[in-house]
Amino acid sequence: MTVDHDVVVIGAGFSGLYAVHKFRDQLGLSVQGFEAAGGVGGTWWFNRYPGARCDTESVHYSYSFSDELQREWRWTEKYAGQQEILDYLEWAADKLDVRRSFRLDTRVTSLTWDEVSAHWTVATSDGAECTARFVISAVGAMSVPKRPEFTGxxxxxxxxxxxxxxxxxxxxxxxxxxxxxxxxxxxxxxxxxxxxxxxxxxxxxxxxxxxxxxxxxxxxxxxxxxxxxxxxxxxxxxxxxxxxxxxxxxxxxxxxxxxxxxxxxxxxxxxxxxxxxxxxxxxxxxxxxxxxxxxxxxxxxxxxxxxxxxxxxxxxxxxxxxxxxxxxxxxxxxxxxxxxxxxxxxxxxxxxxxxxxxxxxxxxxxxxxxxxxxxATGFDAFTGPALTFPTTGRDGVSLRDTWADGPANYLGLQVAGYPNLFTISGPLSVVSQTNSPLIIEDQIDFAADAVQTTLSRGARTVEATPEAEKAWTRLVNDVYRMSLFAKTEKSWYTGGNIEGKPKGAYVFFAGSPLYRQIMVQAAESGFAGLSFDGAASSLPPLARLDAGAALVVAGMLNSGAATMEEAPVEELRAMNEAGAHMQVPGPVMRVEDVSDARVRVYLPSAEGPLPAVVFCHGGGFISGSLDSVDPTCRRLAAENGVVVVSVDYRLAPEHPFPAATQDTFAALRWTHEHIAEYGGDPARIAVMGESAGGNLAALAAIRARDEGIPLAAQVLIYPTTDPESPGASHAEFAHGPFLTAATHDRFWGLYLGGAEVTEANAPLRAKSLAGTAPALVITSEIDLIRDEGQQYAQALAAADVPVEYQCFDGLIHGSFTMSALIPSVKGMYDLIQEYLASKLQRA
Incomplete structure (x- = not known):
């Protein structure tokens, strides 16, 4: 069957004009646009009310893709009024010569997918129909007014x-x-x-x-x-x-x-x-x-x-x-x-x-x-415009039925079961939280690249996988539930302004920098989350984030702070110290600093003698302190009924390897010899550490075996165990989030100070792990060194060391000490509590 057009574009506002230019002029495809109004301009054609103007500065509320458009247009007001914005869009349409590709005064009345021929049939208000391989719905987020509840x-x-x-x-x-x-x-x-x-x-x-x-x-x-x-x-x-x-x-x-x-x-x-x-x-x-x-x-x-x-x-x-x-x-x-x-x-x-x-x-x-x-009663936002005309996808299912309980899609752009359809400015994207022309351009560029990939592969269809749609919709809703937006009922952000509309997330509230990074990740990995002709497709790492972790990553991106591979060591240390506020505050208890031993002892109000846990903070061997993990140590002591001995090991680069390993083992030896003086039981000692501290704890457990210091357990939280580990996570998360390959290599380089990687600093290289303490190894799924921890757990098991291993889905490196921002970290604490209770019980 002959298809009339490669692409149909619905709408002639910011999105529609750029979409026609992108697909027609840059991709060389045949494009037909439809616009219900009598001219181009989208919302700025219809919203002519007195005082109408944009509340984004005009010099930024404009296209960014064209040098000519950027240089030639001159705005007169800092915040442009409706007529000036309409003039701009009409001027841009003429500069791009896109008017000829639109049929004005023509409203789309239905979209219907034909599975056999893999095209969309587009019906219009003039009674005509046409067919297209791809449809770009550029109807906007707020083009349907809310009808008042009152009568008359x-x-x-x-x-x-x-x-x-x-x-x-x-x-x-x-x-x-x-x-x-x-x-x-x-x-x-x-x-x-x-x-x-x-x-x-x-x-x-x-x-x-x-x-x-x-x-x-x-x-x-x-x-x-x-x-x-x-x-x-x-x-x-x-x-x-x-x-x-x-x-x-x-x-x-x-x-x-x-x-x-x-x-x-x-x-x-x-x-x-x-x-x-x-x-x-x-x-x-x-x-x-x-x-x-x-x-x-x-x-x-x-x-x-x-x-x-x-x-x-x-x-x-x-x-x-x-x-x-x-x-x-x-x-x-x-x-x-x-x-x-x-x-x-x-x-x-x-x-x-x-x-x-x-x-x-x-x-x-x-x-x-x-x-x-x-x-002026507002809008039926996001889903309202998309549902103004019937859209029928695979198996005769309508979009209205698909979204009966609320919108679901992938990146706000594609809905599973509706192939070759892209919803620009659709629900579950970030468009209402940002300067819309820029994110509109990025969404259209993403759609155009996906279409081009479809054509270059000789595929007939591209669509979101059900798994990607489920994961993205869950992430958007989980972020919403964690945000302050969930505390406001009557908002078009959440559907609360429309009687009978499903309430929940209609917007990705983690910000445009993170949203844009997820789009980039998806595109660079062969459009992860999209399926070409039904082929399997994975998810980009950032789309798999736990909601709390997503908000942390978003905050890092939004802050503009120097990356860890670039920041000076002193700045990194200051950042680590400031991170104490990211931990759930610990309870008040007796705390003693023992400066000669370089330890701080936390003593909960429980009947002794109590088990002891020697804790090593993270920080890439170059940052971190007793104060930076004070809330965490208090919590561990209180929740587990243990004396916590926090180790103040010396930091690189001033004190490179083996200083930190020496200090950690010295603290363990001190604990064994003196913990009874603090109400602790020297027969029930565990070592624990996170990240670099996990490395130090693992090495201390090996040396404790060699020197006859009894250990009841070791708890290693996303430990770095070998800087040259070939794990797949090193490749998948080379660019983060949070911990990147460049940062990892920098930290190890500063720590080693020219020394070789050996079993003395990389526990994964130990000649034998037999006889070391039983272990709990915890990793985060979205973490560069995830596989280092998993490999170490496997090595322990191969040496017949009792070991338990758990990877926490969606979490990032550093999550354990971000407990105030990532609620699901409680699962780590609960697991540790259960494990220590079993290993540190009285004989």
């Missing part, structure tokens, strides 16, 4: 306007009584624009929002010139930052500074305006509720300063959701509008709207007459 809309005799479908003409509200229903981003823009010109304005507010100053003004000509000349570096840097914007990175925590400094930071970004208040203040605003409240409280105080009437001011102060968990809103004169004598505010929470009447609006407490009503 059609009964109103006056002027009724939807902000999402504003008439293409000037609307004059002078001398009129006007109602605005809704105070989200759109409502705020409308209200501040029309308030001075109405006879009377009544605002119906259900949820007050945290509106931050926009900071609009003319674009600085010199800055625009610099941006045009340096756009590649600027846009590349933007892609590595939160929100895909080149703003200053935030300080780590709002709780780590005093109130005066915190206010100074908030004041600074308040003056800058826009998203900087969220992205450039403190990095924990969206992960720590207490930190979030400091920003929320600051904004409420600014509202109270600007609204004259204290009752109205309090109604405008949000109190039912955390800052940033609903779409951030911005304003220029919104709060001042409520100090105008002819502007009233109706609190819909205390007086819900019952109906629109022929003359106005009726609430549970009063009736209001109006000449005009403006409905």
């Amino acid at each position: 809309i059609d009964s109103f005799a006056g002027e009724l306007y939807w902000t999402s479908s504003w008439p293409d003409r000037q609307v004059d509200f002078a001398g009129k009584r006007v109602a605005v229903v809704g105070t989200g981003s759109t409502g705020i823009q409308v209200i501040q624009e029309i308030a001075p010109n109405t006879r009377h304005l009544t605002v119906f507010q259900r949820t007050p929002n945290y509106a931050v100053p926009l900071g609009n003004g003319p674009v600085d000509a010199e800055q625009q010139r610099w941006n045009a000349e340096n756009w590649k570096e600027l846009r590349g840097d933007s892609r590595e930052r939160v929100g895909d914007l080149p703003y200053d990175r935030p300080a780590p925590s709002a709780l780590a500074v005093d109130p005066e400094e915190r206010t100074r930071v908030y004041d600074r970004e308040w003056q800058h305006g826009g998203f900087r208040f969220l992205t450039s203040t403190f990095g924990d605003l969206m992960v720590n509720e207490t930190a979030n409240e400091t920003a929320a409280s600051y904004i409420r105080d600014r509202i109270r300063e600007r609204v004259h009437d204290p009752v109205t001011a309090e109604l405008l102060c949000p109190d039912d959701h955390l800052y940033g968990t609903k779409r951030p809103t911005f304003e220029t004169s919104y709060y001042e509008a409520f100090s105008l004598a002819h502007v009233d505010l109706v609190d819909v929470r205390s007086a819900p709207i019952e109906a629109i009447t022929p003359t106005g609006i009726r609430t549970t407490q009063a009736s209001y007459d109006f000449d005009a009503i403006i409905l």
Whole structure:
């Protein structure tokens, strides 16, 4: 059967225009686009309401793929209005010559997959049909308005306007009584624009929002010139930052500074305006509720300063959701509008709207007459646009049925069972959390590369595997449940604004840098997670992350901190010390430092004599200290009822091998000889260590065997056992996350200081492990040295040493001491507790 087109593109906004250019001009495929509107522009064609403008700076809210587009266009406002953005998109469409590939005023009415011929049949509003091998759905995330819950809309005799479908003409509200229903981003823009010109304005507010100053003004000509000349570096840097914007990175925590400094930071970004208040203040605003409240409280105080009437001011102060968990809103004169004598505010929470009447609006407490009503009630986001027309995939299954319990897909781009269909800006992606043109380009580039790979392989289909879809959907939902976003019910981020819509994750809340890294990993590994003609496909490592680990990795990417293979040793040590806050705080107990022995002893309040655990911290042999693992040692002592002896071994490069091994064994010998003085039992001693500390603990266990010091057990947590191990994990995770091959090699090089790798520093090379203490070996799945630990466990078993081995799915290197950020690490602690209880019980 002859197929009409290689690719059909649905929509002519930012996504659709670039998709046509990408597939037609760069890949050389035949492309047909469809657009329901009478022109290009997407959401900026329809959203013509008064005051409509973008709240991302115009110089960044633009395409980045073309040198010509970057250099030639000149924005006039820092935050462009609707008409200027529409002008830009129309200009770009002409520059790219893509208009000729679109049929305007033509709405797609259905998509149907034909399994036999492996193509899509596309039906349109003019009664025509065409076929295509691939479909790019570029319908946007917010192109379907939310229908209000109240009745009577059609009964109103006056002027009724939807902000999402504003008439293409000037609307004059002078001398009129006007109602605005809704105070989200759109409502705020409308209200501040029309308030001075109405006879009377009544605002119906259900949820007050945290509106931050926009900071609009003319674009600085010199800055625009610099941006045009340096756009590649600027846009590349933007892609590595939160929100895909080149703003200053935030300080780590709002709780780590005093109130005066915190206010100074908030004041600074308040003056800058826009998203900087969220992205450039403190990095924990969206992960720590207490930190979030400091920003929320600051904004409420600014509202109270600007609204004259204290009752109205309090109604405008949000109190039912955390800052940033609903779409951030911005304003220029919104709060001042409520100090105008002819502007009233109706609190819909205390007086819900019952109906629109022929003359106005009726609430549970009063009736209001109006000449005009403006409905700014929000959107049915993400799934709403994708479900505006029936999409039927394999075996006659509809997308609406597939998503009946909530959206499921892979990377927000492909749905299992719907081959050759790519959903740009779809649910479960990161598009609403970032500067959308950049992530749109990256998604389309990913789709184009996948299509090109399909064609080059001679395959008929490409689609997400069910396993990839399940893993990605689980990760997105798990991240959502761990985030502050889960604490806000009525948000279009989570489907909570639509009655009957499944509630849950519709957005990947771990940020665009991590999302982009996952896409890159998938593409570079032959499009892992996608199946070509049904062939098996693995998942990229980052898509297999535990949710807590994903948020940790996202935080590292978002911080912009130097990588461990680049950072100076002193900086690495400072980072390690700061990492103590990533551990669950330990309980108060008696603690004694024994400086001569280079140990710290933790004594829980339990009846003795107690077993003892000699603990060696990690840190690549070059960082870490007693303080850096203090919370962990306290927890181990309390949960296991043991005396913990934490070892303060000397660090490389100042003290290279064998200093650390000497100090560790000396601490073990001291424990054997002196632990009874601290209520410990020298007959029940275990050694434990993580990472480099796991190496030291393993070597101490071998030497203890040789020198006759009895050990009851050894617990090795993702130990590094041989720097030249040929394990598959070294190849799979060479680029991380967290621990990379370059970092691993650097740390070992500094530690060895020119010494050879031998059994004296690499326990995997021991000539014999027979007779060493029973072992529990724990590894993390997404870890460069995972296989070193597994190989050591196998070597112990081969030497008839009783050994238990467990690899924790989705966790990364270092997880054990990130217990405050990765809840699933509790599984490690539970396993250790169970193991030690069995090995350290009284004889």
